[in-house]
Amino acid sequence: MTKLARPITKDEAAAYRTNGVVLLRGVLPIAAVNTLRRSIDEAVGKIPERPTGYDLSFMTRAVESDDGDKLRSISGGQYDIAGMMDYVKSSGKPLLLDQTESRNGSFLLDTGVSANPGDFRNFSLDGAPVEIAAALLDSDQINFFGDQIFVKEPGTRERTAFHQDATYFEIDGDKCCVLWIPADPATLETGTMQYWRGSHRDGTLYQPNVFIAQTPLPGACGEPLPDIEGNLDAYDIVHFDVEPGDILVHHYRTVHGAGGNHSRYQVRRAASLRYCGDDIRFTTRPWAPKQLHHTVRLHDGDPLGGPDFPVVWRRRRGQEAA
Numbered sequence: 001m002t003k004l005a006r007p008i009t010k011d012e013a014a015a016y017r018t019n020g021v022v023l024l025r026g027v028l029p030i031a032a033v034n035t036l037r038r039s040i041d042e043a044v045g046k047i048p049e050r051p052t053g054y055d056l057s058f059m060t061r062a063v064e065s066d067d068g069d070k071l072r073s074i075s076g077g078q079y080d081i082a083g084m085m086d087y088v089k090s091s092g093k094p095l096l097l098d099q100t101e102s103r104n105g106s107f108l109l110d111t112g113v114s115a116n117p118g119d120f121r122n123f124s125l126d127g128a129p130v131e132i133a134a135a136l137l138d139s140d141q142i143n144f145f146g147d148q149i150f151v152k153e154p155g156t157r158e159r160t161a162f163h164q165d166a167t168y169f170e171i172d173g174d175k176c177c178v179l180w181i182p183a184d185p186a187t188l189e190t191g192t193m194q195y196w197r198g199s200h201r202d203g204t205l206y207q208p209n210v211f212i213a214q215t216p217l218p219g220a221c222g223e224p225l226p227d228i229e230g231n232l233d234a235y236d237i238v239h240f241d242v243e244p245g246d247i248l249v250h251h252y253r254t255v256h257g258a259g260g261n262h263s264r265y266q267v268r269r270a271a272s273l274r275y276c277g278d279d280i281r282f283t284t285r286p287w288a289p290k291q292l293h294h295t296v297r298l299h300d301g302d303p304l305g306g307p308d309f310p311v312v313w314r315r316r317r318g319q320e321a322a
């Protein structure tokens, strides 16, 4: 039985392939959105105790007040935050902070939430998102690749720097999509996603950055990403106002970013779920963020599989993609 509110159309699949991003309106039943919202809230409550959980606004405030102790206090997890912030400073690139009326909101994120049993895992491995990946990736099987949650509270100054997911992920190939699933309405005012349309097509791999500045991750390979924030009109940037029930899907090479949340009251909560099709192979990228929840190390060229990248869908005989 399908978990989608409606089927994915051939036009939507074609738009994903051509533009590298597609808005799927009203595909998620509202009950699923409500469960997702509760899961995100629960995950946010656990951020302080998680080595992968970050309040990026706490970091930027500590940088602004030059408070090394605060930065060192959050440096024991997935990243050496104090070292990374020194490195950002030495790069000469500014933190990407919007002018917002209030500056009290936080940009919160966590990674690998679905590694734990519960509603979020069930949704990621067995919910409507799996059917969407199957409809768009034209593969005989789909592997789950990973997840993050992203929350921008009202009055969040931190932008999400334009970046390309591909070089944060230890994989190669073409068939990887990222579902950005809002649990709240999102507009430019509250920090909806913005995409450089078609940027997936020529295969360029760009250096990943530190997410709140254009500074590339230390040791990262790839082309330097141009200054998109400073020249928005020079790129084909599209954004979508979304409602709960909508899902944005982008190709993992599509460059994307977001503004801060300028609203006084409206939080912007989203889950980002990643799925891979059958041409994807593991490839080592030493600069990629550590995936602390992974249990097995694959080798270059291995197909995905095992407990960290479970198979979540297999094509049945005669079943077509969208």
Ligand SMILES: O=C(O)CCC(=O)C(=O)O
Binding pocket: 150, 160, 165, 178, 179, 180, 256, 257, 258, 270, 272
């Ligand atoms: O929600 C955000 O600000 C960032 C999301 C993102 O970069 C992603 O889902 O790949």
